[in-house]
Amino acid sequence: MRLATVMMVDMVGSTEMTERLGPEASARVLRELARIARGRVEAHGGVLMHEMGDGYFALFGAPVSIERAALAACRAGLDLLDAVATEAARFARDYGVAPALRIGLASGEVLLTGLAGDDSLNATGSPVNLAARLQALAAPGTVMCSGSIVADTRGWARFEAEGEQPLKGFSAPVAVFRLAALDPRPPDRPIGSARYGGEFVGRGAEMARLAGWARGDAGAKPVGLIVGAAGIGKSRLMGEFGAQARPRRLIVGACHPMATARPLAPLIEILRGFAGWRPGQGPAEIARALAPLIDPGDEGAAALAGLLADRARTDAGDHLPDAIALRRALSAALTALGTRPDCLVAVEDLHWIDPLSAEVLTGVIGAAPAAFRLLGTTRPGDWIGQLPPERVEVIAARPLPAGDIAVIAQEMMGAAAGADLVRRIAESSEGNPFFAIEFLHNVVTNGDAVSAGQIGAIQNVALARFDRLDPATKAQLRMAAVLGRSFRFDVLQAAMGAGALDSAALLNAAEGIVEPDPADPGGSGHFHHILFRDSIYATLPSGAKKPMHRAAAEAVAAAAGDNPAALADVLAEHYELAEAPREAVTWLRVAARNAYGLYALDSCKSLMERAFGLIAPAFDTFAPETVEDALSLRIRCLDLMDQFRAVIEVSDTWLPRLRTPEGSPTQALLLALTAKARCHLADIDAADKLVAQALEMATRLADEKALAYAKVVRMRVLVDSGRGSLAEVESLFEETRAFTEQKSDDPLYGNRVFHMMSAYRCAGAMGRARALNDELMAFGARHNQTHVILMGHW
Structure with a gap:
């Protein structure tokens, strides 16, 4: 059982809307409402558990623990109503309907259970039923609450009593309250904290298991994973073990909640820790420091040194072979570091790991030698299930007696x-x-x-x-909370637009709340616990957050100097929270290109989904070339992930809105990639029409790249349909030779050779087919292209 606050949301008049608009338009309205609801719920720390047609079910405080769950739910409810009201005019213009919501809130113990045949969670219990009944009582545009919500938020919110109401399923009438407003925090309300640095108590069993794991006792596995709830002492346990392991050096990379979209952040921190990295250090010096782990002359070593030096490549998206070589070099360096007897590698807060770091670590762990050791901390959750169980030793950090x-x-x-x-x-x-x-x-x-x-x-x-601090210190901490758990003092000063910031005075006044960041004690601060940062951030009025996040974004960009692209994900996050969609989309595109250039396709996909979530409701405010560029990156990413249905869905949704009579090289390329996706789904006729349009447009515009892509897809159409002659396919093969061999476009090269090989095989020319297959396999091995090698095996 878990203490949580339950939110039930319902759209008023959804049945009448469906009758009037029809199912397709109604579905679009409900999808947009779901997007708004998810954003508002998650912004306040909640989890949208289920979308139920015209309604939503959310939890605050479970399955992820947060402070002040009832207050967070109240804030989310009012924020959601405000967001839908703000969008009412647009909904009325676009769909002819102005939706209204009603919300019910109740707190208490809920039981979390798995859904049969699904990995998702459900919650049951009296608060779930009560929240549903309260939602049904609520008038449009209101939040109806139980007495437990009133008690949990006393002094923070104002309510209007609606009397005791008979509710179905409840034996006695229930006191019902309407949420009227949120109050500013009274100045004398206590909450407060300081780090306990005293005796390390208990944990004898956990320390013994960690010691045996590190020694490699019989049955020890490569990964030792300390698992426990927030605040249970995972970091203290890891630090104490690291201290006892001396002279073995503990090197830690941390995952952060606001940096989940930044590929490889914890792994970069680990290798920087080994190399003794400092700001401004160049790639050549870093390469020398990494020499014990990877030869500077190895393929990808130079790119790895550049990555650690924060040298972002603006053209990385066109050099996927370099990205793959970089990942191999990174994996090799981590493997070498994890086997050194003088070092102990650790990753903290793995529940916040970014997708590419998770992928790289999983590969390293799966192939690591017996001497390899990696220590990690995480909350219970899905990430553990991604690791091979035979490679992971789970050390549970249990509650103290x-x-x-x-x-x-x-x-x-x-x-x-x-x-x-x-x-x-x-x-x-x-x-x-x-x-x-x-x-x-x-x-x-x-x-x-x-x-x-x-x-x-x-x-x-x-x-x-926090409440006992002076106003100036409170203001500094609020802006620090906007910046994140860790913050640079110079960035904090710039974001506040104030004079010189006395960092020592701030740390002294806020002792126990913030402390010097261990990674940069002279220049950065660090909230003692993520709950402290979240608690202070949640005190910000919603109207204050937007300008504060904009100020934070501008300060971060200024501090980044000539390399703001390295912080694109942070800038995008701030501009999203500032509700500045054009700036947010600009930096989401940069962050997605960075991810694409690292072959971090899951991250790239996620970033572009966020970008189009901002573009969709404000399409007319974006320049067509901006949307076209974003669409190109999104579809190329999906194509490389072999998600062909998604390619078609995205293309069919957005490409018609961008098509112009004259076309563009990007439009021609997207037509070709959509035709390729249609081929994969055996829709040959549609593919044939699309590739013909791509060929015409690329030829007319004389764009070499789009023309090469269209011709290679045309090869695929001819082979799959059986309509073309071998000579036609051979002609296209030769016409695309120069571009594919000169432009280092490995996926295009592999597809071109594969389609020609298929044509020879279909024509019975097995000798030629085998020769091309040998060429394909050699190319894949030479360029570390597993995808190309798999083509050859197929």
Whole structure:
């Protein structure tokens, strides 16, 4: 069972809308509403569990724990209603309907269960049923709440009592309240924290298992994974183990919640740690420092050094062979580092890992030698399931027993830590040391809490220290929270538009909330825990967040100097939260190109989906060339991922809106790639028409690349349809030779040779087919192109 807040959302009048608009237009309206709902729910830390036609079911506080779940749900509900009201005029213009929502909220214990035949979760329990009944009672544009919501947000929100209402399924009438508004935080509301740096208690079993794993005891696996809930002490356990492992050097790469779209961030941090990287260091110096791991002359070594030096390539998208060589060099360096007896490699917070780092690490782990060791921390979740179980040793970080909580309490409070207090602390924290320590700090600071026997909720503990700070320090911390868990002092100063920032004074005033960032103690700060950053960020009024995120984006870009592309994902995130779609799309495109250039196709796909989510509702405000460029990158990414149905869906949705009578090289290329996708789905007639249009346009525009792509796809159409002669295919093969051999376009080269080989095989010319197959296999081996080698095997 988990304590959580349940949100039920319903669109008013959806049945009448479907009757009036028809199913297709109604489905488009509901999809847009779902996008808005998901964005608002996730922006406040919730999880959209299910979309139920014209309604949505969300949880706050489970399956991912967050502070102040009830308050977050209230904020999300009002934010969602405001967002839909803001979009009402556009909906009315585009669809002839102005949708309205009604929302129900209830808090309490829910049971999380898996759905049969599915990997997704469901939640059951009285709060789920109550939230659904409250939603049905709500008038359009309102949020109806249970008494538990009122209690959990007392002092933070205002409610109008609607009396006791009989609700289906409930034996007695239920008190119902309408959410009227959110209040500013009272100045005397306590929450507060400081790091406990005292005795390392308990964890004897975990430390023993880690020691045996590191020694390579019988049955030890390459990966040691410390698994536990937020605040359970995973990082402290890893740090203590690293200290005991000396002189073995612990090298840590951290995953961050705001950098999930930045490919390879934790792996770059690990190799920089080994190399002794410092800002401004050039690739040549880094290559020398990496020499114990990878020969500077190896293929991809120079690109790896450039990556660590933050030398972003603007043309990386056209050099996929370099991207693949870079990934191989990265894997080789990590493997070598993980087998060194003087080093221990660790990745912290793997639940936030980006897709490409996960892919690279999975490959390294799967092929690692027996001596390889990688330590990691993660919350329970799906990422663990991606790793081969025979390669991973899970070390569970369990809740501390009451006796260990008592040791912490006695060290912090001495004789004041009586048995009753310890019992209540242990029960309230559920053995979570972070929560226990923060409860104890609250008791130390507010002595009346001991005599009153009241221990506030952890969300109040998390802000007590913040509430007691002076206004200037609060303002600095709020902007720091906008920047993220870690922040540079010069960027914070620029974002605030203020004079010189006294970083020492900030760290002193906010002791226990922020601290020097271990990676850059002189120049950066770091929130003690992600919950602290999230708690402070959540205090920002919604109207203040937009200008603050814009200011943050401008400060980050200025600090990046002549290389803002390296921080494109961060800039995109800030502009998205600033609700500046054109700027956000600009940086999402840059971030997607960076990902594409690293062959991080999952990341590229995700970034472009976000971009088109912003383009769709404001299409007319974007320059056609911007959308065309974004569409080209999205379709090329999907093509390389062999997601041909998605290629067709995206192309059919967007290409007609961009087509012009004169066309463009990009339009010709997209027509060719869509024709290729149609071939893969055996829709030969449609493919034939599309490739004919691509050939005409590319020929008329004299664009070499688009013409080569169209001719290679034409080869595929002729072979698959059986309509063309061998001579026609051979002619196209020769016409595309110069471009494919000179432009380093390995996928195009492989497709061209494969289609010619297929034509020879169909014609019975097996000798020629075998010769081309040998050429294909040799090319794939020479260029590290697994995809091309698989073509040859097929």
